[in-house]
Amino acid sequence: MPVDNPVAVTAELLFTADYTGTEMKGGAWAHKETLVCNITIVENAYRFTYIHKNFAGCFHYIDSSSCIINLDKKVPELLEVTNYKPWSDWDRCGKCTLEYTNKETFNANVEIWGMQNSKIIPATKEKPMSEIYIGLLSAFGNSPAYWQQCPKSPKVVVPSMTLPADPKYIHFETDGNEIIVHYLGESGKNMISRKVKNEETIIKVTRL
Numbered sequence: 001m002p003v004d005n006p007v008a009v010t011a012e013l014l015f016t017a018d019y020t021g022t023e024m025k026g027g028a029w030a031h032k033e034t035l036v037c038n039i040t041i042v043e044n045a046y047r048f049t050y051i052h053k054n055f056a057g058c059f060h061y062i063d064s065s066s067c068i069i070n071l072d073k074k075v076p077e078l079l080e081v082t083n084y085k086p087w088s089d090w091d092r093c094g095k096c097t098l099e100y101t102n103k104e105t106f107n108a109n110v111e112i113w114g115m116q117n118s119k120i121i122p123a124t125k126e127k128p129m130s131e132i133y134i135g136l137l138s139a140f141g142n143s144p145a146y147w148q149q150c151p152k153s154p155k156v157v158v159p160s161m162t163l164p165a166d167p168k169y170i171h172f173e174t175d176g177n178e179i180i181v182h183y184l185g186e187s188g189k190n191m192i193s194r195k196v197k198n199e200e201t202i203i204k205v206t207r208l
Contacts, residue, residue, distance in 0.1 A: 052200075111140065145160035
């Protein structure tokens with residue numbers, strides 16, 4: 001573990017000139033780019049990923065969030081929380097003229113905003129796996145907004161609605177190698193895949 005944490009990591013990208021059809025003379029680099037990123041180094045950490053796929057009806061989307069659970073400290077902490085921009089096919093959903101109006105601000109229903117509480121039950125001889133539970137802050141996403149014009153019908157405007165977001169918590173057991181994930185009464189090794197009709201939720205926990 002470094003004394004100063006987080007640490008700066010540098011990567012150098014070397015670009016060559018385009019000598020199409022000929023050898024590069026002297027092997028000299030034409031351009032060099034330096035990229036710097038600050039990262040936190042942890043020893044006892046896990047990556048949590050939550051993915052929701054919704055293919056019900058004609059409006060389809062995939063949304064996901066992830067974070068790193070750091071167990072190096074007495075109280076767990078969440079690092080590098082990332083709420084990915086949802087993908088959608090933005091289907092017209094019929095023969096009427098339709099235009100979505102919140103493509104840039106559409107968040108769907110998967111969001112992680114932070115940790116609300118946590119509980120760790122240490123391993124024992126009777127139960128060799130430690131149990132980690134992290135309650136997440138109540139988060140919200142939203143639905144698509146659009147207007148629709150059908151022949152011989154007035155124009156209909158549908159605003160975006162606020163939606164309670166998932167996940168609500170993170171719950172898993174581990175002995176440092178094997179990981180058992182728990183969610184909504186289901187358990188799985190490293191991952192849970194819950195399918196309900198045309199929707200699927202995938203929950204993953206991996207050791208870093």
